[in-house]
Amino acid sequence: MPLDLSSEPFPANGAIAGEGARKLLGTPTLTLLQTLARESGQNAWDARASDSVRMQVRLRTLDEAQAACLRSEILANLPESTHSHDLLEPARTSSCVTVLEISDFGGVGLGGPTRADIASPDKTARNFINLVRNIGAGRDIAGGGGTYGFGKMALFAASECSTVLLDSLAVDASGSVERRFIGCHVGEEYVGANGRRFTGRHWWGRSPDEPDASGGFVEPLLADEAEAIAEGLGLPRRVAADTGTTIMILLPRVENLHDAAAEIRAAFLWFFWPKMIAEGGAEPPMTFAIEAEGETLLVPSPEHFPPLDLFVQAWRLVKSSDPQSRAVICERPRKLLGRMAITRGFRGDRKYGAETGPIQGSAHHVALMRPVELVVKYLPGTPLPHEAHEWAGVFICNDDVEVEEAFARSEPPAHDDWMPNSLPKGPAQTWVNVGLRRVGQLASEIVHPAQSGTATTVEQPPLGSAAARLGQLMPRSVEDEDRVRRGTIRGRRRAWSVEPAEFITLEPVEGGVSAVFRVQARNSSAEPLAIRAMPGLVLDDRISGEIELPDGGKVVTQNWTTASGEHFATGEIALLPAGSFGDFRIRVLVPGLAAVGLSLDVED
Known part of the structure; x- marks a missing residue:
């Protein structure tokens, strides 16, 4: 049975019109797809039910049956507005209807009241009304990113017909789940045939048994009916454990589905990489799967997505309060604003659409984030003199309630900047102002320190632009990573194991550079273990036995040190004592x- 259409009339006290709602997003500094990825990922994280959440993005063309379901069940009733009718007509008549789906699994879904005029004692149970009904709902999760605020208008901006369909398996405070489905369209205000003015906001759902006094309200489809229409549209199946929400954007504003998928993948990496890091053998807090017309795109780990490898190193320094990190302090009023750290290295090859991201050329930026650890923006600094070198920094503001709230309130609707002048004069504005200024100053001090007469400058070694290739010394695709991991060496005659070498960084030295590799080894036997580290040129993405360069030079194993920097061995061979573990560089x-x-190689 076709869904009922509800068109929102202006109440006597006034309301915001559809075109006004669309403008509330402002003018983000990011592209439309980057803004969409940033907003949807943030919403998924804030709405997670546990410590982790899985996201899936699909760009696809509806098949004949799915397009028929869209036409007959949802778009059978169109708004009276000529503007909205013209926007939606292509979705009804086109032989090629494309959609962009964004799904989260492991979230709480769109739960809570379905009417905006009904109070909910549970602040976390307002997701439905905040996304579907309200405009510009305030941040209601302490330390969160700002779920379903003005930024949700990016969903409608991404649609040629300004229409999204929402399918959710929501969980309430008692733990019970409910399937919900509703369609939303944001058009322009208009005057109906009866002379009444309408805002231009419309919903497809089911009219309640007792119609609303205003005549402008529909409930979401529930339970089996919601599941049936979701299945008819080809939306992801959900069992009881797969709570969360799927947002289907009709007729996305993209020229090529595969290119759009690649840009979304890169955006997820650029802004959510802190959530994509696996620590201590556990799964990362956020995982992403992306498809375009049934083809799965590989999503690499941040460590394999230069320049994020350098940002990850800086992030770890901040998280561990390493001595290399710096405190960012406001003197008046005295407050710890956060910590930052910076790492430097050779520029790695850009892959997986990294060139579509916010950093063009060599990295010379500080990733700004609140304790929720979603990247707000990349603050540019001064680049290193040579294009083959780059630096990356991370600043995380203090989790002190007042400080975190100050930085959060300074963000525009798209959450892509910190704007101290948007705050009233007072400590909050001062903290954000000083924080940004001090981060820039510290970055300059760390990257471009005052040089003494004998100091080594950051321009060393004097390598040509081709040195950028050195940033990726080993095969770095995920497939190669899996292949190397399976290459762990284990003893047959006695108990020992040696993990495969992992490239860490490059260090300038006299006569070239040193490639630094990490090797972990455990010797549980009663005899010393001889480990041999043999370098080789990488040819056709594989380590060869060649060590001689065309100009006559050779690659040579110099030395082994411990993780703390103590000398352990010189040359290729090191002896690991019986009953010991080593973490070597x-x-x-x-x-x-x-x-x-x-x-x-190991002599067993």
């Missing part, structure tokens, strides 16, 4: 512009 001298890897 092995340095390989690379005299020229060559890609090298490190193979390991």
